Amino acid sequence: MNNHEIDYEIFGDDMQFVQVELDPQETVVAEAGSLMMMDDGIHMETVFGDGSNQGSGLMGKLMGAGKRMLTGESLFMTTFTNEGSGKKHVSFASPYPGKIIPMDLSELGGKLICQKDAFLAAAKGVSVGIAFQRKLGAGFFGGEGFIMQKLEGDGMTFVHAGGTIHKKTLAPGEVVRIDTGCLVAMTSDINYDIEMVKGVKTALFGGEGLFFATLRGxxxxxxxSLPFSRLASRVFAAMPASGGSKDEGGIGGLFNILGGDR
Incomplete structure (x- = not known):
């Protein structure tokens, strides 16, 4: 096994966090800003790139950082190493309501394709790269569909997604079409493409995106069920157009009506 072998436990329901147990000298790598808490004796260090190529020289580090920049992530990641004598724990929190999905890459053929903002943490040695979609034109206009993250290795990795998570196994030749934002992750043996919604009226007035992902088993x-982009758009739509708060018929709104502009 090339990756560090870590134990873990997931706590919570809708706002979950994962607690990783590290033996002496074991390391876990995580997105910057995802730390929730850690025991004394764990050394935290910021690394350039994904942390899997720190011994490959400057060019290897630049390549790893460049891949992360293309996916819209930070150029840096954070490693957490147990430098004590006993078992230590470090915890990482979800960035928004949803679920944390533990993935054992050794059981998934050593590779997983996921949304560019889905990666949360992994055992040291897991490589975080990019997976290009073949049809560049459709990918550019498809938003989430163009560049996805590629996680490679044989260790544990943790992926975060919004709302309820549905795991679907596709038979050979079976096809499913998914909104590009709702696609979290898939195994590398799935044939993946992006298609534009047919029909001008459907695309413009259907209330859905202009593109969907077509996956073939x-x-x-x-x-x-709840991509962060969809959640953010609903929050933005509910914000008042001008400064101040938007009253929705509560006591504050009643006082404003009775008191007038005083």
Missing amino acids: PGTVWIQ
């Missing part, structure tokens, strides 16, 4: 796919 065999393989496994993970789907989220």
Whole structure:
């Protein structure tokens, strides 16, 4: 096994966090800003790139950092190493309501394709790269569909997704079409493409995106019910157009009506 072998436990329901147990000298790598808490004796260090190529020289580090920049992530990641004598724990929290999905890459063929913002943490040695979609034109206009993250290795990795998570296994030749934002992750043996919604009226007035992902089995796919982009758009739509708060018929709104502009 090339990756560090870590134990873990997931706590919570809708706002989950994962607690990773580290033996002496074991290391876990995580996205910057995902730390929740850690025991005394754990050394935290910021690394350039994904942390899996720190011994490959300057060019290897630049390549790893460049891949992360293309996916819209930070150029840096953070490693947490147990430098004590006994077992230590470090915890990472979800960035928004949803679920943390533990993935053992050794059981998934050593490779997983996921949304560019889905990666949360992994055992040291897991490589975080990019997976290009073949049709560049459709990928550019498809938003989430163009560049996805590629996680490679044989250790544990933790992926976060919004809302309820549905795991679907596709038989050979079976096809499913998914909103590009709802696609969380898939195994590398799935044939993946992006298609534009047919029909001008459907595309403009249907209330859905202009593109959807077409996945053909065999393989496994993970789907989220609440993409962060959808959550953010609903929050933005509910914000008042001008300064101040938007009253929705509560006591504050009643006082404003009775008191007038005083």
